[in-house]
Amino acid sequence: MPELPEVETIRRDLEQVLPGRTFTDVKINYNGSIKEPSAYAIKKGLPGRQVDFIDRRGKYLLFYLHDSTVMVIHLRMTGRLLLFRDMPALDKHSHVIFTFDNHACLIFHDIRKFGTIYWLPEKRLDIVKGLSALGPEPLTEEFNTNYLYRTAKKRRGQIKGMLLNQSIVAGLGNIYCDEALFLAGIRPDRNSDSISAEECAKLCRAIKEVLKKAIEKRGTTRSDYRDALGNYGLFQNHLQVYGRTGKPCLACGSMLVRKKIAGRSSHFCPQCQK
Numbered sequence: 001m002p003e004l005p006e007v008e009t010i011r012r013d014l015e016q017v018l019p020g021r022t023f024t025d026v027k028i029n030y031n032g033s034i035k036e037p038s039a040y041a042i043k044k045g046l047p048g049r050q051v052d053f054i055d056r057r058g059k060y061l062l063f064y065l066h067d068s069t070v071m072v073i074h075l076r077m078t079g080r081l082l083l084f085r086d087m088p089a090l091d092k093h094s095h096v097i098f099t100f101d102n103h104a105c106l107i108f109h110d111i112r113k114f115g116t117i118y119w120l121p122e123k124r125l126d127i128v129k130g131l132s133a134l135g136p137e138p139l140t141e142e143f144n145t146n147y148l149y150r151t152a153k154k155r156r157g158q159i160k161g162m163l164l165n166q167s168i169v170a171g172l173g174n175i176y177c178d179e180a181l182f183l184a185g186i187r188p189d190r191n192s193d194s195i196s197a198e199e200c201a202k203l204c205r206a207i208k209e210v211l212k213k214a215i216e217k218r219g220t221t222r223s224d225y226r227d228a229l230g231n232y233g234l235f236q237n238h239l240q241v242y243g244r245t246g247k248p249c250l251a252c253g254s255m256l257v258r259k260k261i262a263g264r265s266s267h268f269c270p271q272c273q274k
């Protein structure tokens with residue numbers, strides 16, 4: 001699933017091309033991708049409207065339009081947003097096709113069909129389940145050691161589950177949780193209330209560091225993820241633990257292990273992580 005670095009990479013790609021452009025056509029091949037208002041309303045209503053800018057919250061992309069409405073897209077498991085200069089050849093997973101006044105095409109492509117699209121007045125964004133409940137952005141000041149420590153102390157579950165919770169921190173998923181916990185030297189199955197203030201400081205730094213590096217490398221492609229130009233990310237070449245089960249830890253040489261934690265396959269070094 002695309003996480004914060006992948007969604008941010010797509011946002012930056014779209015931001016190069018779409019601001020100032022006007023929708024001229026919307027074709028919807030799979031109505032199930034549209035959550036609000038309806039496929040019909042989007043097909044009828046979007047053409048003629050202009051894109052002001054593209055924002056991101058957690059794993060959500062927000063297209064702010066000039067008339068104070070917002071199109072919200074969540075890619076979920078396999079969603080892609082692919083930008084083309086002209087109409088490309090379409091396949092059966094090309095569910096929504098947006099055309100703009102410079103003939104550019106934006107394709108919402110989604111093999112598993114879990115991705116969602118909303119189009120709403122700005123002041124009604126609260127009806128997007130999950131968006132209004134998001135916790136702080138991890139790359140802002142609001143997400144800091146104190147916040148992490150206070151939150152961890154109040155909770156009973158494992159730290160990995162806490163980091164995956166979008167209402168605690170927005171945009172982390174399985175890959176970047178595992179990578180950040182490795183960098184911080186904390187086992188993913190530690191109880192969150194057992195984590196010291198010093199460890200929280202390390203974890204906060206590790207989360208910011210791993211996300212910044214992953215954005216710099218344009219995200220991680222394990223299978224489905226592509227940027228808006230259809231290219232692979234590069235951060236898979238820099239992963240320390242994720243997907244490296246049975247291979248030696250790059251820090252100590254011990255064999256990395258995998259264990260189901262917080263319902264997710266979790267990768268860690270039993271030696272380096274306490």
Ligand SMILES: [Zn+2]
Nearest residue numbers: 249252269272
């Ligand atoms: Zn190690």
